[in-house]
Amino acid sequence: MFKIPKHQVAGHQAIDGNLGPLVDDSGRFYKPLQDDERGTTELAFYRSFSSKLPHHIRGFFPVFYGTQLVEASDGSGLRPHLVLQDITSNHLNPSILDVKIGSRTWSPEASEDYIQKALEGDRLTTTVTLGFRISGLQIYESKESGYWKPARKEVKSFSADDVRLVLRKFVSSNLEPEPDCCFASTIYGGCSGILEQLLELKAWFEDQTVYHFHSCSLLLLIDKESVLNGRTVPFVEVKLIDFAHTVEAEGVIDHNFLGGLCSFIKFVSEVLTDSKVSTIQASFN
Amino acid sequence: MFKIPKHQVAGHQAIDGNLGPLVDDSGRFYKPLQDDERGTTELAFYRSFSSKLPHHIRGFFPVFYGTQLVEASDGSGLRPHLVLQDITSNHLNPSILDVKIGSRTWSPEASEDYIQKALEGDRLTTTVTLGFRISGLQIYESKESGYWKPARKEVKSFSADDVRLVLRKFVSSNLEPEPDCCFASTIYGGCSGILEQLLELKAWFEDQTVYHFHSCSLLLLIDKESVLNGRTVPFVEVKLIDFAHTVEAEGVIDHNFLGGLCSFIKFVSEVLTDSKVSTIQASFN
Numbered sequence: 163m164f165k166i167p168k169h170q171v172a173g174h175q176a177i178d179g180n181l182g183p184l185v186d187d188s189g190r191f192y193k194p195l196q197d198d199e200r201g202t203t204e205l206a207f208y209r210s211f212s213s214k215l216p217h218h219i220r221g222f223f224p225v226f227y228g229t230q231l232v233e234a235s236d237g238s239g240l241r242p243h244l245v246l247q248d249i250t251s252n253h254l255n256p257s258i259l260d261v262k263i264g265s266r267t268w269s270p271e272a273s274e275d276y277i278q279k280a281l282e283g284d285r286l287t288t289t290v291t292l293g294f295r296i297s298g299l300q301i302y303e304s305k306e307s308g309y310w311k312p313a314r315k316e317v318k319s320f321s322a323d324d325v326r327l328v329l330r331k332f333v334s335s336n337l338e339p340e341p342d343c344c345f346a347s348t349i350y351g352g353c354s355g356i357l358e359q360l361l362e363l364k365a366w367f368e369d370q371t372v373y374h375f376h377s378c379s380l381l382l383l384i385d386k387e388s389v390l391n392g393r394t395v396p397f398v399e400v401k402l403i404d405f406a407h408t409v410e411a412e413g414v415i416d417h418n419f420l421g422g423l424c425s426f427i428k429f430v431s432e433v434l435t436d437s438k439v440s441t442i443q444a445s446f447n
Numbered sequence: 448m449f450k451i452p453k454h455q456v457a458g459h460q461a462i463d464g465n466l467g468p469l470v471d472d473s474g475r476f477y478k479p480l481q482d483d484e485r486g487t488t489e490l491a492f493y494r495s496f497s498s499k500l501p502h503h504i505r506g507f508f509p510v511f512y513g514t515q516l517v518e519a520s521d522g523s524g525l526r527p528h529l530v531l532q533d534i535t536s537n538h539l540n541p542s543i544l545d546v547k548i549g550s551r552t553w554s555p556e557a558s559e560d561y562i563q564k565a566l567e568g569d570r571l572t573t574t575v576t577l578g579f580r581i582s583g584l585q586i587y588e589s590k591e592s593g594y595w596k597p598a599r600k601e602v603k604s605f606s607a608d609d610v611r612l613v614l615r616k617f618v619s620s621n622l623e624p625e626p627d628c629c630f631a632s633t634i635y636g637g638c639s640g641i642l643e644q645l646l647e648l649k650a651w652f653e654d655q656t657v658y659h660f661h662s663c664s665l666l667l668l669i670d671k672e673s674v675l676n677g678r679t680v681p682f683v684e685v686k687l688i689d690f691a692h693t694v695e696a697e698g699v700i701d702h703n704f705l706g707g708l709c710s711f712i713k714f715v716s717e718v719l720t721d722s723k724v725s726t727i728q729a730s731f732n
Contacts, residue, residue, distance in 0.1 A: 265703055265706075266575075270570065270575050290551075291699065292702070293699075293702030293703070293706075322697070322698065322699060368713075369713070371713070412607070414576065414710060415709060417710035418578070420709055421706025422702055422706075424705055425699060425700050425702035428656070428699075428700045
């Protein structure tokens with residue numbers, strides 16, 4: 163009944179007898195609850211968020227179905243898991259970006275050891291310079307070529323220009339030699355596109371003083387085939403995930419997440435603008 | 448001709464034979480150029496900023512008149528100084544807030560030593576938690592009581608609640624026991640008030656990829672007497688100062704400054720909202 167998720171791009175994975183999340187056929191995602199404070203924090207978040215967030219923002223979070231004792235993927239026996247919505251279910255070939263938002267992934271209240279380790283990772287990736295980093299990705303190209311899913315090590319070493327290229331490939335029908343960005347206007351643009359959704363999230367972050375989301379990821383899921391198949395509303399999903407370091411905001415906005423989100427929005431909007439310029443130029447040629 | 452500034456609230460001060468800025472009677476402010484990279488960086492910034500910034504943003508920066516060899520305040524002889532506009536000139540009793548913006552005051556390119564020292568200061572103050580810290584202030588109360596100008600050590604230890612209280616005192620006719628916030632609507636509110644100016648700056652920061660302003664301060668200057676004297680447009684000035692750690696943005700927005708600015712805006716707008724609520728409540732009693 164439980165299976166290893168096919169479309170996981172970041173985080174611990176339940177392969178080779180390791181502990182990681184599982185999915186079932188009914189569209190649920192089972193995330194092992196961590197033993198330490200991180201597990202407590204994430205569970206507390208999922209238990210309380212829907213009553214604390216405005217209605218129009220709840221859709222940015224996976225549906226939470228409670229906890230369940232599940233046979234752990236590492237064979238260690240029954241273990242409590244968070245039962246969440248499996249966002250990738252019903253999608254044959256989703257392209258996915260996992261973007262860890264914020265120029266700082268540590269909470270000021272974390273232990274000194276944790277802070278030093280997180281800071282080191284933040285400085286080695288684009289986290290400090292760009293205010294976000296890509297933590298994982300898969301981009302579906304075609305039936306023949308399948309997915310582009312660079313190794314974790316490669317993703318970790320992405321530069322600002324690599325990030326720009328990834329954001330172009332994400333909305334292209336080809337990956338080489340030069341991504342055509344032909345889906346940019348439908349996937350990034352449009353009234354229910356990724357940019358609009360990010361701007362809605364930004365407006366909320368300018369005001370919300372409920373949570374500070376440290377080390378939280380923005381998951382972008384798209385289905386390029388849904389565009390090719392001429393669906394009027396393409397499948398585009400923007401979700402926040404990973405709340406093991408989410409703390410109460412104590413009356414202060416999450417300036418760290420907000421700044422990183424604004425930076426990411428700028429990167430996305432540049433792909434959109436450039437693709438419009440290319441379209442206009444092409445129509446003149 | 449050169450004098451020690453009367454209204455300096457933060458930074459090196461030219462008292463007791465130390466090296467610090469000087470002013471003259473013609474409204475100019477002479478800032479000693481630092482010997483090291485900081486001096487080079489700040490001079491490069493002042494030499495180039497006016498050609499790189501849009502017209503409506505230039506007013507947020509002090510006017511730059513070039514450099515001049517001036518007898519240094521520490522008696523060490525002639526030394527190059529930046530010649531800037533003295534923002535406090537013509538104001539008898541200005542109230543001033545110096546707010547260092549950003550949850551990080553160090554540039555990723557800084558030396559390891561500098562980063563460790565700056566990070567320590569950021570974690571000991573509200574920089575990391577609020578995304579900004581008050582670096583210095585003076586608040587004019589009255590002819591009898593003069594200024595409230597807490598010692599540097601006290602300012603450094605401000606908590607979030609201390610910051611809230613300072614922002615209330617800044618726009619009050621009294622400081623004790625409970626600041627009345629009677630100038631909030633004219634100084635923070637209104638179409639040329641501080642909040643409007645901060646929002647204009649924010650809109651620019653959401654888009655600008657010219658500079659990253661590390662360890663830069665927002666200077667807020669007001670003259671409460673100008674409100675009492677019934678001037679229709681009260682004296683309210685918002686300036687950015689200190690560019691010794693300003694670097695080129697390389698196509699990325701200054702998410703660190705922007706996040707901190709948004710947090711500061713939220714603090715200011717809360718004082719404004721609370722003061723409106725109090726006014727309405729008072730009118731019902």
